[in-house]
Amino acid sequence: MSALKVHIEEAGYSPQDIKIHGISFHVNPGELVGLIGPNGAGKSTTMKTILGVMRVVKGNIQIGDDGKGKYAYVPEQPVLYETMTMKEHLQLAAAAYNMTPEQYDEVERELTERFQMQDVLHQYPTSFSKGMQQKLMLILAFMLKPSLYIVDEPFVGLDPRATKRFLDMLSAEREQGAGVLMSTHVLDTAERICDRFILIHGGRMIANGTLDELREQSGLEKGTLMDIFEVLT
Numbered sequence: 635m636s637a638l639k640v641h642i643e644e645a646g647y648s649p650q651d652i653k654i655h656g657i658s659f660h661v662n663p664g665e666l667v668g669l670i671g672p673n674g675a676g677k678s679t680t681m682k683t684i685l686g687v688m689r690v691v692k693g694n695i696q697i698g699d700d701g702k703g704k705y706a707y708v709p710e711q712p713v714l715y716e717t718m719t720m721k722e723h724l725q726l727a728a729a730a731y732n733m734t735p736e737q738y739d740e741v742e743r744e745l746t747e748r749f750q751m752q753d754v755l756h757q758y759p760t761s762f763s764k765g766m767q768q769k770l771m772l773i774l775a776f777m778l779k780p781s782l783y784i785v786d787e788p789f790v791g792l793d794p795r796a797t798k799r800f801l802d803m804l805s806a807e808r809e810q811g812a813g814v815l816m817s818t819h820v821l822d823t824a825e826r827i828c829d830r831f832i833l834i835h836g837g838r839m840i841a842n843g844t845l846d847e848l849r850e851q852s853g854l855e856k857g858t859l860m861d862i863f864e865v866l867t
């Protein structure tokens with residue numbers, strides 16, 4: 635059983651402009667895997683390769699056991715329509731996901747309450763703060779109930795309460811068997827919550843393992859993720 639299998643030999647924007655090399659890992663059902671690396675390391679490029687939007691790719695990607703798993707992608711920069719209210723965004727997603735009106739009503743109530751967005755349901759999200767926009771993107775992802783979540787840098791815009799709600803909801807989804815691949819450079823949070831880490835540097839995977847495995851590889855018995863990263867790069 636696997637939520638995601640990634641085997642990227644090479645990917646980039648053109649044959650002359652390969653950005654990432656030799657990145658192979660998997661995400662098991664229920665697992666939270668952190669894609670870790672500094673700015674420009676290749677985290678977003680790796681995610682875009684998994685999503686199938688990079689043009690030049692040698693390798694293969696399998697989502698779910700049969701390659702047909704449902705996934706939700708939460709980008710770092712929210713993508714929202716200017717002329718639609720928050721509720722209209724949710725309704726559009728519900729239509730795309732073939733929800734019944736009853737299912738929709740329940741999901742709307744539950745998710746807007748969780749993220750404390752009930753009061754802005756009829757407003758236009760283009761007027762929301764970055765964090766509120768991100769919360770809406772998360773709600774749209776949670777509506778789908780996918781078997782794989784791909785989340786790009788979730789911690790930068792969210793306040794502490796929203797971060798906690800988000801992590802609690804991810805845990806609940808993981809208990810139901812969803813896998814999560816999450817990129818971040820907020821290393822202390824990543825260290826606390828991820829089961830495993832993929833360390834990326836200069837477009838290459840430099841390590842892949844649990845915190846204990848990475849400590850062993852780096853020879854830092856009690857090292858933090860930050861210490862380990864510094865030693866391995």
Ligand SMILES: Nc1ncnc2c1ncn2[C@@H]1O[C@H](COP(=O)(O)OP(=O)(O)OP(=O)(O)O)[C@@H](O)[C@H]1O
Nearest residue numbers: 647653671672673674675676677678679680817819
């Ligand atoms: N649209 C693009 N066209 C060409 N090169 C790009 C494009 N987007 C990113 N790059 C380049 O690809 C490399 C990897 O960038 P990427 O966005 O994957 O890094 P990242 O690890 O996600 O960084 P960050 O933490 O800053 O988001 C960088 O050298 C970057 O300049």
